[in-house]
Amino acid sequence: MSVAPQNVPATGLLDGLTAIVGPGHVLTDDESRTFYSTDVFRQADVLTTAVVQPGTVSELQEVMRLCARFRTPTVVRGGGASYTDAYLPVKAGTLTLDMSRLTRIDINAEDLYVTVEPGVTWAKLYAAVSAQGLRTPMWGPFSGLAATVGGGMSHYAVNYGSGLYGVSAESLLGMDVILASGEMLSTGSGGGSNSLPFFRYYGPDLTGLFVGDAGALGVKARMTLRLMQKPVGFAAGSFGFPTGENCLKALMEIARLGVVAQNFALDPRQQKTALTTMASASPLDAARSVFLSAPNPWDGAVQVMRMGVAGRNFLKNAVYSAHFGTEGLTPAEAKLKLASVRAIASKYGAEVANSIPAYFNANPFMEITPILGPNGELWKPTHGVLPFSAVLKHHAEFEALVAEYRDRMRQHRVQLTRMLMFFSTNAFIYEPTFLWEDARSIYHRRVYPAALLPNVPEHAANPQGRALVKELKGRIQELCSRNGASHLQVGKDYPYLASRKPETRALVENLKRLLDPDRLLNPGALGLPP
Helix, strand or coil, X not given: CCCECXXXXXXXXXHHHHHHHCHHHEECCHHXXXXXXXXXXXXXXXXXXXXXXXXXXXXXHHHHHHHHHHCCCEEEECCCCCCCCCCCCCCCCCEEEECCCCCCEEEECCCCEEEECCCCEHHHHHHHHHXXXXXXXXXXXXXXXXXXXXXXXXXXCCCECHHHHCCHHHHEEEEEXXXXXXXXXXXXXXXXXXXXXXXXXXCCCHHHHCCCCCCCCCEEEEEEEECEECCCEEEEEEEEEXXXXXXXXXXXXXXXXXXXXXXXXXXXXXXXXXXHHHHHCCHHHHHHHHHHHCCCHHHHHHHHHHHHHHCCCCCCCCCEEEEEEEEECCHHHHHHHHHHHHHHHHHHCEEECCHHHHHHHHCCCCCCHHHECCCCCEEEECXXXXXXXXXXHHHHHHHHHHHHHXXXXXXXXXXXXXXXXXXXXXEEEEEEEEEECCCCCHHHHHXXXXXXXXXXXXCCCCHHHHHHHHHHHHHHHHHHHHCCCECCCCCCCCCCHHHCCHHHHHHHHHHHHHHCCCCCECCCHHHCCC
16 A cells, blocks of 8 residues: 655654663664554554654653654554554654553552553453452453553443443543643542542543543543452353344343343354354363353353353354353352343343353453454454434344345455444444455554464455445444444544534534644544644
C-alpha cells in the first residue's frame, strides 16, 4: 500500500526523545513505523514518524512536554488489538507512544484498590491480584493477554464480570492523566491534596471525562481500580437454540435476573471458531486447566469427564448457542444462580455440554488467534450496543441485510458471523464480524502466534472483498444509527461526534479546545477535526 512520505521531525525532537527514554526506545526504521501504523483491519495512509517507548510515568510526562514544545501530534498504542483506527496516525509528523514498558502494579489490599500503569495487560493484572485472593469486578476481555487496562479505559472493554459489573469503566476509581501541555491531572479522591485514590465521586466526576475518549483529551498515566474478594464459587451452563430469535429472547430474560457474571452467544460460524480455539489447545493441558480452575478436586474431575464425554463436536450442528458463567461466595451459591438461568433458557432451547464456558473459565485470556479466521480469513468486528427493546428489530433487519448481500458475499468470499452478549441488566451487544479471504498485513505476521502461523492458510489479495466489507460495514452502521445503538471502542471509526445533539457536540468540541488547543492528542479521534 502506498503511503505518504515520512515527515522529517523538527530539529532536536528525536535527540530530545532519545535523551529521555534511551536510544533503544526510539524506533524510526521503516518496518517499525509500518507496524505501529497498522491495526487489525488496515494500514494508515500516513506512517508514524517515530515510535517512543517510555519506561516510567516520569519519562512519559517528559515526552509529552517535549511534544507540546515542538507541537508534535501523538497517538497512544496499548495492546494494539484495535480495529477502529484508534491509534492510526492521520497527520504527517505524528509520534506513536508505545505503552508496553509501563507495567507497574501497586496493590492496596487493605483499602481494596489497585493502581496500574497503562501498559499493564488485563491478564497480568488478574494474575497479580488473584495471588492475594482478590479481583477487579470487571476483570478483562477475551483478548486480555494483549489488551491493556489503559486501552480498556480509553475505549472501554467488556466480558469477564460484565454481566454483573458492567463495562471496564465501572470498576474505575480514578486516573492520573497527562494533558497535551504535559501537565498531570489526578481525578477522583486521588485529586485531593491529602487523600488516597480510593473513591471516584467527590464533586464533578472528572474521571468520566477521560473514559472512552479514545485518547483525544488526555494520555492515561495511571489508573486505580477497585478490588473485591475473588469469588470461590463458579458454575457454567451452555444451551442450544433452534433460532436466533429464541437465543436473543433467552439472553434478555436471563439478563434481567442480574445473576450472570459473564455470557456470550454464538451463531453457527462463531461456534466453529470457538471450537477451533479449544481444539488448538493440547487436550491434556486443557483438561489440567479445567481441573485446576474447579473449586475442589471432585468438581474438577467431573468437569474433565464431561468434556471428555462431550468431545468437541457437540455444537457443530446447532443453530445458535449461549454460554453462561455464574459465581458466588460458595459453589452452592453459583449453582443456585445457574439453576435460575437454566429455568429460563430451557423455555427457548435445550441444555448441552458446558465445555465451552468451562474451557474459557480455565483459559480466560486467549492468544490473539481470532485476527485470522479458521481458514486464514482476515477478521474485522463491528458492533452496536442496544436497548433490549430494539434487539429483535435490529436482528430482523440485520438478517434482511445479509440476505440482500448473500450472492455478492459468496462471489467475493466474504462471510459474516455474530457474537451476542448482554452486560449488566440493561444493555445488549450485537457484534457482527467479517471474515474474508485477503492478503495478510504486517500486523498479522507479527502478532499472530508464530508457532501456529505456518499452519494457517494464506490468501491472495482480494480488493473486491475488502471493498465489499467496507460497503457492508457502512450499511450495518446505518442500521445501528437507525436503531439508536451506542458503540464502544469508538476510535476514528464510529460516528460519535456526528451523531451527537448540537449541545452535546459543542460541549465536546469546547473540552477539546480547552484541554488540547493545538489538537495534538490523537487527531481525528471521536470524529473531532484533526
